[in-house]
Amino acid sequence: MTDAPKKMLLVAACALIDTDGRILLAQRPEGKNLAGLWEFPGGKVEEGETPEETVVRELYEELGITTRIPCLAPLTFASHTYETFHLLMPLFVCRRFDGIAQGREGQAIKWVRPQALRDYPMPPADEPLIPFLQDLL
């Protein structure tokens, strides 16, 4: 027998790139699913939102960064089955933004060189995304 189908969760995420070509990672806080792992800023696409709107909203809420939809470029996506849901996660890149990133929800953040991305343990869905960023940068 096949397992019951898992709920599809749509999450939109963004690789912010600074002028030195480093990528911003944020550490998932204690108490959350996948705590301690380093991820791309983003979050669940809410009802009535486009993935681009989600990214603009989350960058502001999580980091205090402002950007605009035309400054987001699609790069690739993650499609990964977790225990209780299937994650579908478009990944955008953004090089044009305003503000100095701060972990506004208590999360640690770090600007990471592309070649050092593997030094930061990431959720399993994110690992296949790394070569896309390394090729881009």
Ligand SMILES: Nc1nc2c([nH]c(=O)n2[C@H]2C[C@H](O)[C@@H](COP(=O)(O)OP(=O)(O)OP(=O)(O)O)O2)c(=O)[nH]1
């Ligand atoms: N933002 C983000 N989420 C990711 C990445 N990789 C990955 O597997 N995820 C998963 C973790 C979560 O299950 C889900 C994102 O949900 P979320 O960040 O909006 O929600 P959450 O689990 O923090 O919970 P909550 O806000 O509902 O309390 O996607 C990633 O690189 N960035």
